Amino acid sequence: MSGAPAATALAVHQSHDPARLEALAPEWSALVDAAGVPSPFLAPEWLLPWWRRFGGRRALWILEARDGAGRLEGLLLLASRPALPGVRRWQLLGNGITGADGLDLLARAGAGSAARAAIAGALAAGGWDLLDLEDLPFGSPTAAVLRQVLAPGGVDVEARRRFACPGFAVRGTFEAHVRRMRRRETYGRRVRWLAKQPGFRIEVAAAPDEAGPALEDFLRLHRLRWAAEGGSYGIPPGSVEDFHRDAVPRLAARGWLRLYRLLVGDRSIAAVYGVEAGGTFHYYQSGYDPEWSVRSPGMVLVGRTIEDAYARGLRYYDFLRGEEPYKLDWSADRRELCAVRVRAPSFRASAAVAADGAWRAARGAARALAPERAWAALQRARRGLEAGAAAPAAAEGRA
Template sequence: MIHEDELKQGPRIGPRLDVGAVGTLSAMAGMREEWDALLDASNAGPFNAWEWLYPWCRRIAPERRPLVLTARDAAGTLMGLLPLGLETRLVMGVPVRRLGFLGESHVGSDYLDVVARRGAERAVAASFARILASLRESWDVLDLTDLREDSTTVDVLRSVFSEHDVRLSERYVCPYDVLESRGSFDAFLKRTGRRDNYLRRRKWLERQEGYRIERTESPDALAGPMTDFFRLHSARWAVDGGSQGIKGTGVESFHRDATQLLAERERLRLYTMKVGGRAVASVYGIVHGDAFIYFQSGYDPEWSHRSVGLVLVGETFKDALESGLTEYDFLRGTESYKSDWVTKQRRTVSVRVHGGSKAGRWYTRAEELARKGRNAAKQVLPGTWVEKVRRLRRRRAAVH
């Protein structure tokens, strides 16, 4: 077991950084103001925000112990943090002590990483890596998932731990694009694959009675739009066996909390398209720095032939440009509609580091055997049956 006092009394790492830890949810709750200031002074991604990770701990993984490493300079200023959680997994009767990112599961958190002030990324990541190395007998495996492939943290872990102990694996492709500063929406449309269809569909919708698009940002106005979003998201995925992105009441409760907190920070943009007073499409977006983050969406299947989802996505691009944002990020997934709007891609990776015991390697081996078994089953089953199994699993997950 890793104790908070071990980290607080650990050696000074580097000339100016001291490593400590926050090990309870109540202590983490009190970090919001300082955490927000650090995130604003960093290049870290949107899902490293306190407003995302604190409700994740409460709603998604209340049994997991937070272990948020902190790095401070000689004046006590917070220079960086590493939001981890500690859990014990029983793998074929063997207990495995696992450290992983807070926010790593259930809610689609891309670009998780060390949060560090600009210019101090390497020094902060190195301080955390070295303290974890000094305490490696207290954990069996360190799993850092969904970092950007160019993350400094990846290089630092490879330099601090032996090559034999570090495993790197690819995760997701994240389509995005850079928006021209002060560029017009018409100019943007001309270089997309959706221009003609978007303009035609929007023109038809604009002729319908009660057509409008609402943008909700106020924390006091979220209840109705979020209810519409959940309904439309569920309806869109119902024919495919249920959503992989938002499934279960716990995840919905998380998003209720997170959107409220993000709105308090003026980071949320929730778009709702209405026709005749009824919501027919919704986009859940996050503003992070100069970027618009397209997180999730939904639409009424009865309106799919009118391309309401397409039109609403186009309107989010228009709004981003008019707001002066310079990046639009679709996050994970290579769905064809994304490549019609954007032209660039970035990738995420995961890093696994084995600790000082045999349990971590046993855990990795068990995972590899399970993966081989799943792949063998896919080869035996016809493609249609594989999809049926996937849909059944999604339905069961949605129920629970």
């Protein structure tokens, strides 16, 4: 491949050595803070545990954009993706399995254009057939820069919408927010009833010494919530739960963890796992005891996390991917995620894309024939297999 990289003063250093990922952690963490709107899903607190748990037999590709003084200005982290024999296929580190949103090239505020141009120029040298950059913020300049730099060499860059992420700007008061809520009367009744129960309280785990026990309680409630439907797709037992056991103490040490639990007496009946960074609360997952479902403890606890966001002066509340009704009850707007596929002008790349098309057609036909419940069970089983396939290699020494 050949392209015409934009002129830039940044040099790109590349590595495939996993040890480099650990060595980068201090600079990488500082770059997250310098990015303007830090995303916890691009931080070492999230991605180092991801690599240790799911790196498995994947290859790693690190591209660092540095200025003349050696300061890290941009970072792109890629992991190899299973593909047809001989096809060199890469995805963003952290994509899949744990459902991280807003993945992208990480750049220092004010240096994004130069960092993207420099890294795109390095990619123009080849070494890949397909780049599957999924779950980028829709409208990310990364796609446009890749197209500008790589298209002259015959590379195809295609972007498509992927998921919607409901949310809202935290402006005004919580009371005004509730008045706009469609189910405000139901919410009010549930809050009043639960508040009268002996021992009712909300606890928030944020410190490292609180994180472990609170997470185990959350995982228990999450499993209970999904048991009747065959198990959770978001956090299946096994290596995905273990990933969160690795990540949560790191998030807490960084000051980003907000793990809420609603208790009645000495028993927690609902939990919300949130990550708060850069003035944004990211609603990651939840769980509740189905025995209490008629009292809607999940709804009450979500409301309390939102009330807390107002009280803490946050900027934005992000429900992340998925337009479930309980999210839409509270939301006023939404962000979108996109998938950017970058295809080299090679037979291998074309064959892989054709195989993808055939797979999607077969998958669509199977889904049309299978009952929804059976299809969901198959999806959960596939996700569990993906996660489990990485676990043996992680146990062999990546941790």
